[in-house]
Amino acid sequence: MQPRRKTILITGANRGIGLGLANKFLAHGHTVIATARNPDGARDLWALEHAYPGSFRILELDVTNASGLQHLRTALAGQAIDVLINNAGYLSNPGSGFAELAPDELHKSFAINATGPLLVTQSVLSNLQAAAQPIMVAISSKMGSIADNSSGGYYAYRMSKTALNMFVRSFSIDYPDITSVTLHPGWVKTDMGGAAAPTTVEESASGLFEVITKLKPVDSGRFIDFLGANVEW
Numbered sequence: 001m002q003p004r005r006k007t008i009l010i011t012g013a014n015r016g017i018g019l020g021l022a023n024k025f026l027a028h029g030h031t032v033i034a035t036a037r038n039p040d041g042a043r044d045l046w047a048l049e050h051a052y053p054g055s056f057r058i059l060e061l062d063v064t065n066a067s068g069l070q071h072l073r074t075a076l077a078g079q080a081i082d083v084l085i086n087n088a089g090y091l092s093n094p095g096s097g098f099a100e101l102a103p104d105e106l107h108k109s110f111a112i113n114a115t116g117p118l119l120v121t122q123s124v125l126s127n128l129q130a131a132a133q134p135i136m137v138a139i140s141s142k143m144g145s146i147a148d149n150s151s152g153g154y155y156a157y158r159m160s161k162t163a164l165n166m167f168v169r170s171f172s173i174d175y176p177d178i179t180s181v182t183l184h185p186g187w188v189k190t191d192m193g194g195a196a197a198p199t200t201v202e203e204s205a206s207g208l209f210e211v212i213t214k215l216k217p218v219d220s221g222r223f224i225d226f227l228g229a230n231v232e233w
């Protein structure tokens with residue numbers, strides 16, 4: 001990615017890693033379009049709009065909502081997107097064992113973690129294709145790595161992230177002009193990661209920023225962690 005000013009679209013940017021990435025790209029002089037399910041309640045995003053007037057835009061988006069996706073398409077019509085970061089994610093009740101898994105939770109996990117990023121990417125495909133060297137990133141997780149799974153459990157989350165990885169891999173083959181990768185952000189201190197996580201949002205966002213801004217077309221189809229190392233599928 002060349003150092004010139006780019007336009008970055010980030011889903012689920014009102015808190016956690018998405019907010020950290022919005023801060024990072026803005027601080028480096030890029031334009032950020034941040035999506036949130038509830039923009040009115042997204043105080044940190046309004047603070048960013050105040051701090052970076054003209055370089056920041058907030059759009060409402062629930063990645064599982066078809067009319068919301070259509071609205072996104074309309075709101076961004078004709079605008080080139082250099083980098084799409086599919087960040088929004090959901091961790092279904094981690095305490096729930098196999099016997100207690102609820103169908104609704106399984107469906108919700110797939111809708112947010114796997115189908116959602118695919119549909120967002122589909123909605124902004126022409127925006128990515130309008131950019132000179134477009135990049136599509138999915139914030140996945142090592143929890144979606146089959147090779148890394150030595151502890152079991154987390155069916156809904158693990159399965160939905162594995163499906164996300166497969167979407168990105170196929171997309172990277174079908175659209176060779178869009179550099180597409182899945183990224184593991186580390187185990188991060190957010191609402192999802194919890195207080196015991198060893199990595200801060202700042203550390204994760206800094207690492208992800210370095211990885212994303214150094215991506216080259218030859219990287220397409222890779223699964224990479226926030227420190228730049230390959231993750232096994």
Ligand SMILES: NC(=O)c1ccc[n+]([C@@H]2O[C@H](COP(=O)([O-])OP(=O)(O)OC[C@H]3O[C@@H](n4cnc5c(N)ncnc54)[C@H](OP(=O)(O)O)[C@@H]3O)[C@@H](O)[C@H]2O)c1
Nearest residue numbers: 012016017037062063087088089141187188190191192193
């Ligand atoms: N934290 C970790 O240790 C860790 C590790 C590996 C991977 N990840 C991945 O990193 C990404 C960010 O995680 P995080 O730790 O920052 O999580 P988080 O603090 O729980 O934030 C999740 C974000 O996703 C949004 N979101 C949830 N459902 C959505 C939907 N239906 N439509 C649109 N947005 C939705 C949330 O919006 P609301 O505020 O409206 O709920 C929020 O902005 C996720 O994909 C997660 O799976 C995290």
